[in-house]
Amino acid sequence: MSGGYGQYNPYGDQGGYGQNPYGQANTMEQGNGSYEMNQMGQQQPADPTALLNKCREINDGIADLRAKREGQLAAAQNGLLDANTAKEDQVAHQGLDLIEDEVNNGFRYLRDLLKKVKQTPGSGDSRVQTQLDVTSRNLRREIEHYQRSQSDFKKRLREQVRRRYEIANPEATPEELDQGVDNVLMGQEQTFQVYGARTGQAHDARQAALERSTAIRKIEQDMMELGRLYQEVAELVHQQEPAVEQINQDSENVAGNVADANNQITHAIDSARRARKWKWYALLIVILIIAIVVGVAVGVTQANQSTKQA
Template identity: 35%
Template sequence: MTTNIPLLERTQYTPLSLPLFLSEVDSFKTALQTFESALTYLPQLHDEALASTEAPSAGSGSGTGQRLDAAIADFSQQSKGLKDMLKAMERDVLLTERDGEDLGEANAKRAHWKRCKEGLQTALGAFQNTERVYRQRLNDQLSRQYRIINPDATEDEIAGAVASGETQIFSQAILTSNRSASASSVARAVRERQQDIVRIEKALQELLTLFQQLEEAIVLQDPVVENIEHRGDEAARDIERGVQHLETGVVSARGARKKKWICLGIVIAILLVIVIIIVVVTLVKKKE
């Protein structure tokens, strides 16, 4: 029953084109449909688990419990995979909105992502409600089991025994019960149901965490976007420094060229002085 859900894991910082994004949306919807379809069989597994302890002689309790545990583990894996896909889609939406080149495309992506998110929230809500209903049915069954071994128990005593989650309370009641024939069956049923309750509490806590993560994805800045902003700022600073260096280089080049002209002028002046001196000396010698 385990389903491998493809994850949208990208390292590039360029948003997907709209057709590629819609392809990811279709993959998400397919995975969500698989999750929802499997979820429809969960109440049947609950019924079998409850029936196995209502009639312990059937001997199918452990097998049903194993199938139920495997189903819940698979649901947990699928829901986490769906959450990861949704966050990757949201990342792409944020990048597209930041790019800002096509507002229509950004709005279309956000609309599709929002519908996917709502679909996942609805499916997780259904999973959560199914587990809560099963938890209530377990409590009702434990109440009946306690009444079997302690018919004189008050409603408060029964409620306290069930709410405590302690098998020791049931064990003590079994030891003092005059219905030893059903005591062992009740003890096994109680142990199995307490394990189910622990598993349900864990599943509900994981679902609560998933709901929180989905909401956080809306308000928290995506690390990829933060990285882009950081790199963008660095690039802007690098460009600014480059412009400054270029301006400094231009000024230096202009200064160097000016100095070259000055040096050339000095050399020409010296040469002119030398030529004049030679001419004067020559003329003086001729007159002598």
């Protein structure tokens, strides 16, 4: 059971999605961010097609996590539930821890990748924004499915802890049983004492209860972190809205300025047309005046010539 859990790499064969995304998750959270999306975080707006491809890769990663949850995680959970000896419990618990860590790191990696796409210039493109919203919902939905799966598994583990505690303490009253289970689940393992005949079965029951209580506490811690991660993913969508609204407002302002400019151009054309029309009127008047002056001059000249001839 333990041979395959630690070697599983869900993204290692995805052809460029990331050779070791789980190992990069913590590095990105520290602000290093030395992975493929760095090239898109420059000042120049990225090609919308490249951003859409990144969204597709995130969705592929979500599908990988879903397959892991439904396959390897479910198998590991059943392995711990079905374990009957202390050795089986230990091996199953180790395998389950590896699977849960890979899933949790996968969620962190996809969260960081989605955030990087959101912060890339050009992500305000309507096509990119629509796909980002869809991708964000897909990621949150898978987180919800994982949380539900872990919650159901936690309930089954608690039931087993109670049964194991009862086996190890057959003489305990119902009140002592409830209190003992609560103490074990809170990590107070020293309260789990094996009374009566210290049989191998009782010791196995004690070990099984301790293994399951440890698994329950880890699930509770993971659920708290996933709750914060879910909220961060949800807030990414809202963080984009002011920028989109500003873009829309800027577009409206540009449209208004263009309309004003068009009106001014129209007025200028009308004014130019009126000016040209008055120029023609003035030119006609000048031509008429010149014609009159020339006519008068010609008439006077002809009259003078007639007088001389007479």
